[in-house]
Amino acid sequence: MSQMNLLQAINNALDIAMEKDDKVVCFGEDVGFFGGVFRATSHLQEKYGRARCFNTPLVEQGIIGFANGLASQGHKPVAEIQFGDYIFPAFDQIVNETAKFRYRSGNEFDVGGLTIRTPYGGGIKGGHYHSQSPEAYFAHTPGLKIVVPRNPHQAKGLLLASIRDENPVIFFEPKRLYRASVGDVPEEDYELPIGKADVVREGSDITLLAWGAQMEIISDAAEKADKDGIDCEVIDLRSILPWDIETVVSSVQKTGRLLISHEAPLTNGFGAEIAATVQEEAFLSLESPIMRVCGLDVPYPLAHETEYMPDATKVYEAIKRSIHY
8 A cells, every 4th residue: 555646646557557458558748758747647658668658749639539540459548638628629539439439330349448538627726728627518428438536546446447448438637636635545456446436425314426526525515514413425426427326316315315516517517417317216205406516607717716616615505505495
């Protein structure tokens, strides 16, 4: 067991994947000797050479198009998009090519070995081009998997599982947490299941659900609620697509209440899909309306980032409204 921050855990996962399978290659803008803007790929080019860890031109559509080609021929590319906000030039390649490769060929060929890594989310004073959370755009596209880790231990296990999955995966990394703290991470190779939520804390009064960096926020809110005698169950969804309906619905059937929190704007955020599904599956168990504490329906602001972010106080106030409904 070693102490690692989130970036070190990601680097460790890439190192293990590349060491054990020479079909794994990683590339993107500045990921070679420089190690990427956040240093997630540091020293990998030194260890595995320029043929397996290399820089690309600053063309996101080209990065993913190239990755699709590599994956279709049996390689396992790990393509980095420098910021989640920059993934949109590659949107056509991802939703029209990556996601549909297997379907359009009747499973004759696929790009199942492709993993797309990208940092997402706010909290770093990055402004509107370095702070967005675009997971919901891709959740509308069958054929993809979407994974979001909350800490170093989760990041390593989920990234290794993503690289080895037989379907293309978008791996969103909460950049606010990259160097925020360290945690215990096994040094050995291990995987965590994609599509299975993690019940971080059991409770009886209300279910709090989030993913990525927002897990810290809802956990803090749950501790605030403890002082009011409110017993919160806290769940990390971990995978947006597929998402663990069974675990979430089972929790809501027990607690009778659900609060969903994500950084992305409220309207058409993935929380809306969760809310719709839960009311279909657990309507008679609900004691109050499903609450959503999310980003605002405005472009991500720089000067007013604090007001925009769904913080622990906002979540705590929503918990009380739900309990006293």
